[in-house]
Amino acid sequence: MNSQGERQDRRMRGPTSRDVARAAGVSQSTVSLVFSGKDSGRINPATRDAVLSAANALGYRLNASARALKLGTERLLALAVPNAANPYFAAVLKAAAMAARARGYAVVLINAGDDPGDGERLLESLAAHTFDGLIVWENPWTPTAGGFVPATVVVADGMEPGDAAVFIPAATMVRSAIGHLAGLGHRRIGRLGFDMAAVPFRARALAFREALAEHALPFDSRFEIEEAFGATASERLTALLSGASRPTAILCDDDLLAPLVYRAAARLGLRVPSDISVVGIGDIDLARLMEPELTTVAIPADIVGETLVEAVLERNEGGGAPPLRTIETHIVIRGSTAPFR
Missing domain, CATH: 3.40.50.2300 (Response regulator)
Structure with a gap:
């Protein structure tokens, strides 16, 4: 797209953190750190000024909805799942929210999708908000949050745990x-x-x-x-x-x-x-x-939700990688199975 087309597109959708990063010649994670107030000691003043100048020139403002969510001392965790329409994830969210509330956190559900292109959109969403931790279900792309989120844990719902913090075998x-x-x-x-x-x-x-x-x-x-x-x-x-x-x-x-x-x-x-x-x-x-x-x-969605919160807060508050937690599953026999005859 030519520069005129880019300006027209930006006016229609509003400038994003990606636009700011491109104009300032920095990464999106750098923009996120500046606007989340977490740049001290991590970004030099000249880079910070460049980000703010680019944002001012473009008319970029940090999404106010994120700050509206951060009431009092409550902090935010993001739970990114492949398909938020699946009722199983609603049950996990409910359990995670209860566990997080006891620690002064709230949990926001994000539909991460299962298409490789969804990874970039998830990072864009993270850049526009201020989260204190991210829980992401393993996907073909499984993005790392980088500078966008202080603590990130991955749920491996598959054959091998890999580097995940929580494993569903x-x-x-x-x-x-x-x-x-x-x-x-x-x-x-x-x-x-x-x-x-x-x-x-x-x-x-x-x-x-x-x-x-x-x-x-x-x-x-x-x-x-x-x-x-x-x-x-x-x-x-x-x-x-x-x-x-x-x-x-x-x-x-x-x-x-x-x-x-x-x-x-x-x-x-x-x-x-x-x-x-x-x-x-x-x-x-x-x-x-x-x-x-x-x-x-x-x-067990209740155990999964509680375990996810434990893992991400351990990383957030302790700073180190949490130990692998494997979820125990079990078969519940009801009336839909019978001996072959």
Whole structure:
């Protein structure tokens, strides 16, 4: 875009911290430090003056909404998740907010997305606010907050913890689900997942194949279907369940996918669990509202929320890297699974 076009675009959307950084010849993290008042001893006066001059020339002002949120002595933590529409994250947020409140913090939920381009937008959001800590669910990009946030912890919801502070082991969850179904005599087990790039769902796909192999069960690619988040029906699943050699059990990567199996089964006159067993992952409230109630692997949202706050505040207030915390999951057996017959 030429300079005239850039000026027109800036007038339409208002100047951002990125514009200030470009004009001053510094990084966005430097701009954030200046406007958060955390530049003392970290940025030389000449650089600070350059940032302020560029901001003044562009008419940039720090987003006032962030300061409005910081009432009294309460400080802010950001919880960045792949999909804020998933009710599981609402439960995590509730628990995290309660734990944070006891320590004088509030928690803000940020929809980080699962597209690599969302990382830059998240950093832009962080630059426009003042946060004292960031919790981010592992993604294909998993940005580091750099100078934007004093303390950052990553949640690894996948196969390996890596450098994460909190680990939700996909292999353990999927292994317990497959072990339960195998113990009931099921050998043709399918998987219904989300068609998303988010690390948790890629990890659960890999863990599914590994768990089948551990139980000497065959993997059939025809039995593996992925649907978009928010899908209300699956024609592919209906076609699969109508086949002569259909799976006798389905593992859903998320409890939200289980209604698709129930619906497809009902359309075909199949009954859950006598004709098809169903297992979910998450143990959200929906699992207990279904008929029959859903067997699922519980990822305790209350413990996850409290653990995330503990980890980020330990880093924020202690300065060092917190020890790895692994979340213990467990299968909750309800009425959606039965022995194969």
